[in-house]
Amino acid sequence: KQEVTQIPAALSVPEGENLVLNCSFTDSAIYNLQWFRQDPGKGLTSLLLIQSSQREQTSGRLNASLDKSSGRSTLYIAASQPGDSATYLCAVSRSSGGGADGLTFGKGTHLIIQP
């Protein structure tokens, strides 16, 4: 059974710092990996999708990498801002080897950017 782990569980940094969020998964047979952002009491906002054949994706100040063989992904946030404060979730697609479709999620990293 796929397990997704996110480290650290919580992170507090001053504004302007560059930071890295980590995600690891136990089964490398994935189709893609997706990073989401969740604000308190709200739904999920998709940030980046990396297909299994890709190594990285970039959107603005965000860069996500994927090393499928080692079961790892990182989300790099450049020049952090207070508006980046949120919970960041990593999710991997479920493999085609039986079972339901959909995503398997990590428990998230709660990020606070101090002004």
Add this chain to the structure above:
Amino acid sequence: DVKVTQSSRYLVKRTGEKVFLECVQDMDHENMFWYRQDPGLGLRLIYFSYDVKMKEKGDIPEGYSVSREKKERFSLILESASTNQTSMYLCASSLGRNTEAFFGQGTRLTVV
């Protein structure tokens, strides 16, 4: 932009009631999903549907059923609500299998 809309942000229901959570997407997506999110447990898949009238169980289907009579609408049904179904419920859709998923704003359900 893809829009996934859940009919209610907050619901309070009594134990034993039949509860309907509604979700509508406007991008002609094939796949739709229902998850629940609980502190310490994260998001877990309840049911998903890959076509009209088609459904498959996720990891925690017990106590739930679903209905997809039209492509754009996916309903989650709590047959007899119980207090352990108090949770945040999130609907999602995607164009095809293993494509980008888009989520609604969530429904916080409290069963008393």
